[in-house]
Every structure is written in C-alpha cells, then in structure tokens.
Amino acid sequence: MQINEIRAQFPVLQRRLAGRPLIYADSAATALKPECVISAVQDYYGRYSANIHRAKHLLSQEASEAFEQARETVARFVGAQNQEIVFTRSTTEAINLVAEGLELAAGDNVVGTILEHHSNILPWSSRCEYRPVPLEDNGLPSLRAAEQAIDSHTRMVAISHCSNVTGVLVPVEQWVQLAHSKNVPILVDGAQIVAHSKVDVSTLDCDYLAFSGHKLFGPTGVGVLYGKAERLEALRVTQLGGGAVSRVEADGSYTLREIPWRFESGTPSIASVIGLKAAVEWLDRIGMKKIQELNTALRQQVLEQLAGIPKIVHFHPPAEIDAVGTFSFRETSGKFPPDFLSRMLSDSFGIMARGGHHCAHPLHDSFAVDGSLRLSLQFYNTAEEVSLMRNALESLLRFTPA
C-alpha cells in the first residue's frame, strides 16, 4: 500500500483549514482513525448493537463473537494467548489494575525511570516507594542505576518501551533480562510503541504489557493489558461486579470467572473493542514491517529537518540511538512558550502539535524546563509535511533574538 493510499483512508487528513491541508502531528496523544475503524464502530451500533455475554439472542451472540474475536486478534497481534488479554479503558487503567492487584504495601518498592508518563508513575508511587532511575547522556535510562535500585523489596520494574516526549526507544529486552535475573516481574508501558513497531511478548518475555487502543488507530475508551497467564491468575481482582463472577450466593460470596473475564466486570466499551479489532486487522494488512520502515524514514526526517533548526533546544536522542519520530523542543529565548507556539502552528499553519509537559513532569524537570512543544509523527505523515513544519517554525523563529 502506498502512502497516498494510506492517507486517503483517514477522513481527518482530507479536512482543510482555511484552504490549506491539515497536518496532524499529535499521534503520541492519539492516532487518527482510518475509515475501516469508523465503519466498524458504526456497524456495531447500526447492525448488531447488543450487550455481550449475557443473552442468547442473535444480536448478543453476534456482539459477543465480535468482542471475543477482537481479543483473539489483539492477542495474535502481540504474540499472546487469548486469555492473557484483558480489555481495560486505557493504558492507565491497565497499569492501575496491576498495581492494585499486586497488593503493594509499605516497604515494597517499584523501580521505574525518569522518562515515564505519569500513568506509569502514580499507580506505583501512590502505593509504595517509587525509585526512578535517571537518564544517561544518550537519552536512555540508566540500566546500571536500575540494577543498583532493585533490591529484595522490589515488586516490579515498570518501564516505557518508548518515551512519549523524546521518542527514544528503550532496549526493554535488556531490562527484562535484568528484572528476571533479580526475580522481579516487569511491566512494559507499550502505549507509544505498539503503533510504530512489532512487539511480540512471547519473545520479549515481559510479564505485563499495557497499551491503548486509540494510539493504535482504534477508538478511544479501550486499553489492553497483556499479562502472562500465571501472573494474571495471581493478581487480586479489585473491581468486582457482573461479568467478573460465575456465581454469587445470597450471602454475597462469589466464584470468580476465569482470566481474563474476571478483570472485566461491568459492560465494557464494546464498540471500541470492535473498532480496535478493525484497527489491528488494518495494520496487519499494511504490515508492521512496512509501518516500521515508514516510521524509520520519518525519524530520519526529524533528524535532518527538525533537529538542526536554530534557536531551539530539543530533547530528541542522537542519531545513533533508536527512536521514533517524536520531537519535543523549546524555543530558547522564551518568546514563544510551548502552549502558544502550539496554538500558532495550529491556527496559522494547520499543524496540530501539542504544547505542555505531556504528562511527564519529572522528565521535564530533569531537562530544567516547564514544558515543551511536541511534534509526534506517525507513518501517515510525509517528508513534505515535516518540511512544512520546519518552514512554519522558521517563519516564527525569525521573530526571536539572534
């Protein structure tokens, strides 16, 4: 599939603002949705809208089947077994589900890194001691520091596969090895990686993987928690209700269902799960290898076109370090604060970019800045668009001191 064919499948990319095409550079926040995902959601509501698992009528069976097919599709996508895939609302809920289920206590600790998203900090830090390791000069979190931080009270290593701010790709297989060598489970926050590269948990060997449907071109309102079956079995179920149990007695005692359903009480976001299935199938049709190639080419554009822009300081890793096309920076004089630069890029150039701290206060603190402007690219972006981003930035930066 050629890039133009791919782009043609995104209705948002057909939109024009004041006569100019829209350039979407906020995929780290949420990816755009291809037509097939939108249709799948519409099809569910229009043709077989029914609750799942709870009735034997035709519509319910159709919906249940589509829902469980989605589980199978997602499981295959990450190299897992069906029962190892739990549908949640989001990555955040997936990580919280693990943190709460582990029954962490005072005296326990969790080792993380300074580049984590708040959603991979707070579930741990609110329950036990949290130990973030710093970055090395190359932008990667220090494995050596992690080795020193892990002790006999470490209950989890929790790390992002890819930073939502710098775009750096963390060699998580090394972290998995380290954690397992210390008999500590590891949770990988895969929110930023699954839409860029193939992640196979059967080879990665992580204990948990959490990611969001909406960053994977699917609808909002659905997240995924992968957990090794034995790990999920051992987690305490903290959200009880209909769907999580196979039997409830008059005195309130109950029998839990098997994994993964015991973690999915209440009516799930059925349409979103079905939409996610469509997204994953669509990615399969294009091929993750092709997607990775396109994203690698975009990362090269970032290095060539954006990293050299004068009058900015950026936080993207050097060329020799693997990264995706996520580029965060600040204008050095302070004349264009990130929020306003974001507004100007949007209003005057049709470029949708995000200003702020991107839910990563500790990382920005480590850079001694209070926020950044982030351009986050996905394989539907083009080299021409990166060039337009550069031109737009330069046309504004000429109003800053030399």
Add this chain to the structure above:
Amino acid sequence: MSTTTNPYDDPSALVPLPSPLVSAPSTLFRTGPGEFYSEVSVFVNLDDFNAAWSISLSRLETAVIEALQFTAEAPTVQELKDSLWGFSAEELAQISRAIERLWECGLLLQTAQEEKRLGNEASVQSSRRISGYLRTQVDARTSQVLREKLARWAAERPFYGEKFADLSIEELSVDSLSQVPILTKDEARSNLPGILSPRLANYQVEWRGSSGTTDERFQAAHDAGSGNPWSGEARSINRHYRVYPSSVLTTPVCSGTECHAEMELPFEQRRNPRGDRGFLYFFFNSGMNPTAFPEAKLQAIYDELQEHKPTRLTANAAYLAGFVYWARKKNLAPPKLDVVWAGFEVPSRIHKRAIQDYFGCRVFETYGLTEAGGELAIQCEAGGNLHFVPWEYLFEVLDDDGQPVPAGEAGTIHLTTLKKEFTPLVRYNTGDRGIARGACECGCPLPAIGLVEGRQKDMIRSTTGQCIYPRQLDRHLSQVATGIGWYQLQQTGDEHYRLWVVPEGDFDAPEQGAVQDALISLLGPKAELAIDTTRSLSPSMSGKFRLSYRTDQVQ
C-alpha cells in the same frame, strides 16, 4: 511668555509631601452636556503595599483647581492654557479663569517635585495633560495616525504590503476608510508571520489568544507588561473607568496569560500580577461553571473581596451573578464597591440587575477582544454607548459589503488596532454584531458604538427567518423574567426552541407562562418552545456563557 510670578520660585520653601507619594495623574473631562469632572488619582507606595484613591469634584472651578493642583510642574499660566485643547471657547474661558485663580492662590504642585526626585519624567509630562477634544480634532488626529500607521505597516509587513498595494494611503481619512480592504480572522490567522512586527525579536512579548474553537481564535503578540492598552484619554469617557484598587472575576480560560482560574493560585500570587507601579489588580480564581461554583470558592471570593477591598470590580456578569445569588442567600453584607465593569461577553440584564441590587453600585459594560488587547471600548455614563479612542482602537459597524451602516442600524463590528505595533489588525472582522451611533448625548467627542448585540455565531432565527442576537433576546426575556438565575435558549430546528433555566427563586407555572408568552412573541407564533429547568448549565469551551445558540448547525 507670561510675567506671572510664581510664589513658589524657591522649591525649598515647599512643604515636603509624604515620601510614599509616587504618582498623581489627573484629568479634567466632561461627564455630560455642560458638566465637568476632575479626577485626581494619588498613588502611594507603602512598603510592599500599593494603594490608590480618587478624588472627584463636580464643579468646574474646583475641578480645574484640583486637576492642576496635582499636575503642574511650575508651568506658566500660558503653558497651562496651551495644554487645554478641544474645549469650546466658552469652556476654555471658564477653565482659564480657574487656572489664573489657582495661580494667584499659589496652589502649586508638589507632586511634580516628587516625581522629579524619583526621576519619573514621563509621569511628570503625562500628568500635565488636560484632555478634551472636538469631534473634528478627533477625526483629524485619527486620520493622521491612520495614514502614518498603514503606510509603515505596508512598507515593513509583507502581508499588508500586498493587501494595501492598490491603496492610496496618503489620501486616506476616517471618512474614506471603506477603501481599505476587510481583514477576516482566517486571513489574519493564515498570515500571522506577515503581520507581526519585524522588530518583535527586540522586545519582550506576551502572547494573547482569543479563546474558543478553531474558527474564532487568534493569537496575537502584545508588548509584555504594557498593561491596559488605553491611553489617558480613555478616562474621559467614564470617570469610573480607572478606579483602583481593582479586582477581576472572569471566565477561567478567557486568555492563557491573563487568567489564573485553572491554576488556583494563592491570594498573594494573584495580587498585583502586572507589577505596575501603584496599579493594584487582583484576579479571583474563577471556576469552570458559574451555575455550580462550589461553596468554598464562593466563600473565598467573599473573603478575598473583604481582604482586597477593590473599588472597581471587572467581571463576567454570568460568573459574578453566581456569587451574588450565593451571598444573598447567606445574607452576607455586600462588600463596598464603587463600580462593576461587565465585560468578556454580552451580559444578561438579569445578571446586571442582580449585581447592581446587591452591591448597590452601577454596572457599566466594556467591549474588547483578547487578541487585540482587552477592554477597548467602555460605556459612558450619560449616553450608555461604548466609546473608544479612535486613533488607538478604531471601531466600525459595517454591512455585509464592508460599508458603514447609518447611525442606529446594526452591522458587524470591525476593528483597526492603530495602537498595536506587534500584531496590528486593520479592519478586522470581529464576528460581533453592533449598532452604529452618531454623536452621543453624553457630550464626549470620542466616537461610540451601541452596546454589542452578541456574536454572530450565537445568533438564532425566528420562525419568520429574522435574526435574533443575544442582546435582543435578553432585552425581551429580562422584562418578564422572574425566578431565572441563568438561561440558555437553544434553537434545535427552524421552528423548534428549547429554553433551559437554572431557577433562582420561584420559577413555576405563572413565571414560565410569562416567559413562554414573551418568547413566542419574539420567535413567532409558529415557534415550538419547550421550557425546562435544570440545576446547572455549562458554558462553552471558552468559558463564555452563551445566552443563545443553534444546536442544529455546526458551531
């Protein structure tokens, strides 16, 4: 050259003023036909606390004396007379007599000495001005500024160079302004780099953006720390305009740089945030929904009003009304205020009435655009119109062809920001509906427009297709409305409307019936109107509280 002897030639003979005195500008102005007023504002600095008082006198002679008492830097009588311009011959004679008497009395300014001691020459100079203009002088000055600015912007800003290529700028005047092409928001947004000052890099810049969705917002550069965009002349429109200390209660997101609501900053950090010498501002932490302010926030507003003791409160009336309803229920004594300025959007009469009744002070309106620098037009006391200083911010009310509408007729408000160098806007379509005005009965020679009717996008239509703007709707509804705290009228189809009401008091069958009748008479006999009560109403994303809008069209 005057030969009048200055009785205080020897400055050492002066009794020193209290050392905290740092500034004392004053202005003499008209408040209505044949009425004069002087305002003398004395600003002092006591350690970290700034304060200001205004002394106001209504008799001309006393007013002149007061004005000059704090402004002259040992000037001659002739110099003082020369500084008077724009008054009629009769007025000038009256004022001159007062000056002479003042001189003879030896009431000389000590303020100027203090200003000099502090090295504040600019303040000394500006404080010597006595304002007053004839309309012809206003137009002449505006035309001159217009030509100068447009010529410069065309020369140095690529966008305006192209836009004004066919324009004979040197022949322009306020009367021939319609030759200048209109500027749309889309155009301004898309060409921002071509509009910005080429000297921007040399200055500290503050970005201000109008809030809202893509179709209405626009980011503009402002001179950081410039504070209020008005010149001293603006005070001559309404004596209450510059009264300090001042407080602001607005929407939580009216501007990314102005408002502090979302941040919930502590009291001290919201006080005097501009740091202007003697100008004491205070920003209240606002809330996302004025109809559902939490008790703690309302109590905090009350406590902070008592603590800060503002003389003037600038507020979004929909938000301040929430506070007033709560304070009334609590039987809280009203904090003392001289004036409330209602801005940010068209205020409902229901809210203005409630505010006026509770605080016991007058409510005036302001009009402005965040992207152009805040309050740009203010309501006069006598005529009730929105006046502006045209050589700084020039408003026009235009028809769909870009031609001025006759006085009394409605059109779209366009703005030319002659004072703004960083992001000048020339005949910028504001998207607001206004009414053209001729000479205002208040006597102020500065031009005026009528109170703003509302935003184009908030317009609904009657069943016969007539446009109805929020102000018109509100005029109609507020005449009969009792028991309404807030309301929003949604047009859901060509002949279908739904009025949502947050009651404040009884809003039962009789009250609803009166509202129903009033609205049907406005919307047309075919109108299908449903009236529903609700416990809260949400403002729009920009925080503005829309009185009306259509739900059957993309907003």
